[in-house]
Amino acid sequence: MSARILDGNAIAGSIRKDIATVVAARVGRGVRRPGVAVLLVGDDPASAIYVKHKRRDCVEVGFKHDIRHLPAEAPEGALVDAIEELNGDGTIDGMLVQLPLPAHLDAPRILERIAPSKDVDGVHPYNIGRLALRQPTLRSCTPKGIMALLERTETPLRGLAATVLGASNHVGRPMGLELLLAGCTVTTAHKFTRDTPAHVAAADVVVSATGQAGLVRGDWIKPGAIVVDVGITRDRNNRLHGDVEFEAARERAAWITPVPGGVGPMTRVAMLQNVLQSAEGR
Secondary structure (H helix, E strand, O other): OOEOOHHHHHHHHHHHEEEEHHHHHHHHHHOOOOEEEEEOOOOHHHHHHHHHHHHHHHHHOOOOEEEEEEOOOHHHHHHHHHHHHHHHOOOEEEEEEOOOOOOOOOOOHOOEEEEEHHHHHOOOOHHHHHHOOOOOOOOOOHHHHHHHHHOOOOOOOOOOOEEEEOOOOOHHHHHHHHHHHHHOOOEEOOOOOHHHHHHHHHEEEEEEOOOOOOEOOOOHHOOEEEEEOOEEEEOOOEEOOOOOOOHHHHHOOOEEEEOOOHHHHHHHHHHHHHHHHHOOOO
């Protein structure tokens, strides 16, 4: 067996075209373009690249975009003031604060200042709570993008065993909630889990989001499983690696995401979908 590749670049590109069509129709009816704001604090190189990609995506789909770059030493009050201004801006349907933030800033407290209706990252406690109560509104972007990838496999998820590796607030926890909502029997493996290989080996769907290169060995994968690799790390030679031993896992899985080009593009396009959802609901 050799797994089929879930090409996030191609799928996200198709979704962006659909969004652009909706935006063009809105403008044609005399309705304003959806607007999104991104707040970047400091000069983290990876964050700068992510924001550059988001800007490019917004241009492609026709969104109004407001990219604000604050210095690394900016006090928390300055960032909160920017958030409050954007909360009250009727032309902005969504905003996000690019993470990670400098160490002197309290990220959870800052993210809670974003109006839940504009939280297009889907990480506000209100939006995570709605997902937990099976009443989702704006969904966390990476899990939302992963669910779109799983949909492309045309595999009925109800009743399948799913293992999520990692329990972060941005990916692991909401990912488990998404899979539970889809009818899966969900296991979350984390740093205290005693037998992670056994939980992976029992899973029909594996989502790994640990950021530990090569953590998931190919021979752990159940034959015919769907494998989604969220992790991405760069080695000394500047090569990118995922959590999963790709080539070995590919020989056992039915579907697998590449790194890069799998989950990353889907995370970005999920943000665009959230912005459009917010705009259409206002």
